[in-house]
Amino acid sequence: MGGARRRLMAGAMAVVAVALMATAAEGYISKETWAAIGRANRHGPFVGLVVPNAFEMVPVLNSPKFVASKTVPNLDVQGRRFRFGSIGGQNVVMVMTGLSMLNAGLTTQMLLSLFRVKGIVHWGIAGNANEDLQIGDVTIPEYWAHLSLWNWQRYGDGKDNELPLEAAGDYTREFGFLNFSDYTVGQGNPELSANELNSVWYQPEEIFPSSGVPEERQHAFWVRASERYYALAARLEGMELPRCVNGTTTTTTTCLPRAPRVARVSRGCSGNVFVDNARYRQFLRAKFGCTAIEMESAAVALVAYQQGVPFITIRSLSDLAGGGSALGNEASMFIGIAAQNAVDIMLEFVPLLKDDVGGH
Known part of the structure; x- marks a missing residue:
């Protein structure tokens, strides 16, 4: 009995060892998931739909314009759910990122690594830095920048002082700085005007395009x-889009002054910061020409650019960042109509890509 028991235990341990070796060989994605990914890719190429939050995604799932796939409706991989379907005859795969540049970048890279994606459409809401536009307007920026990558300068140095590691090519003064002393209340008082926070210098991202030499930044x-x-x-x-929340026209507090419109704009700006400060909004507008300001689009743009995949971002304006408009607490009041407007324009845009070959 003892020998038989030892042989049984040894056999069980061998089975476990083989299973662990198989898991290690497969990496973090199982064979079953890889097989499902292969089945899904038979319906490609897809337009990749990348959305930050559920309230910007659920209206798509509820829209009759989105037809869910009957063969592979969704596929869960490493905490992300990829939803398959079509919009206006164009096959799509949709994924929600969650907030922040990190989540947006990781999710977009997963999308491009796993599936046959010919292009990316990203949409959602954004703060507004352009006072010529209105809440509810849908902006489509031509350029995106990440504005929360900084070199923070030591107190006492000025704009003519070289930054640490600047000579090595790690950092640059090319894109300018924000000096905290410029925003000190009571600048006429020398004791108040000197700010030990000094300045932050905006930095470009270090990237490694797939078409370039590996590790050559x-x-x-x-x-x-x-x-x-x-x-x-x-x-x-x-x-033009609906201007009233819940479709009502009788309550002025739930209606915008005019019908929102779609506008292509020059620049959008992202960062790992929720901007609710009027003075910083004004700085971003004057310094960088930002219109939409939010927390994800530049990450999507950077990943798509490095992978050589075409992309575009559609962002509806939910509030004048930092306040100052006659609409009061804009974001909480108009977030629903802003999200729906972004969805409506995305649903109009995606069918235009049906005959586009794209890249990747």
């Missing part, structure tokens, strides 16, 4: 959306 600050996609978006420019 390049830098990117302004990343341009696909020229083809941006040109196609001109077909939607000027399109």
Whole structure:
């Protein structure tokens, strides 16, 4: 009995060892998941739909324009759910990232690594830095930059002082700085005007394009959306959208002053910061020409750029960042209509890509 028991235990341990070896050989994605990914890719190439939050995604799932796939409706991989279907005859795979540049970048890279994606459409809401536009307007920026990568300068140094590691090519003064003393209340008082926080210098991202030499770094600050996609978006420019929350027209507090419109704009700006400060909004507008300001699009843009995949971002304005408009607490009041407007324009845009070959 003892010998038989030992042989049984040894056999069980061998089975476990083989199973562990198989798991290690497969990496973090199982054979079953890889097989499902292969089945899904038979329906490609797809337009990849990348969305930050559930309230910007659920209206798509509820729209009759989105037809879920009957063969592979969704596939869960490493905490992300990829949803398959079609919009206007164009096959799509949709994924929600969650907030922040990190989540957006990781999710976009997973999307491109796992599936046959010919292009990316990203949408959602954004703060507004352009006072010529209105809450609810849908913006389509041509360029995106990441503005929360800084070199923070030591107290006592000025704009003519070289930054640490600047000579090595790690950092640069090319894109300018924000000096905290410029925003000190009571600048006429010398005791108040000198701010030990000094200045932060905006930095480009270090990137490694897939078409380049591995580990040979390049830098990117302004990343341009696909020229083809941006040109196609001109077909939607000027399109008017509903101006009232819940479709009502009798309650002035739930209606915007005019019908929101679609506008192609020059620049959008992202960062791992929720901007609710009017003075910083004004700085971003004056310094960088930002219109939409939010927390994900530049990450999507940078990943798409490095992988050579066309992309475009559609962002509806939910509030004047930091306040100052006659609409009061804009974001909480108009977030629903802003999210729906972004969804509506995305649903109009994606069918335009049906005959586009794309890249990747």
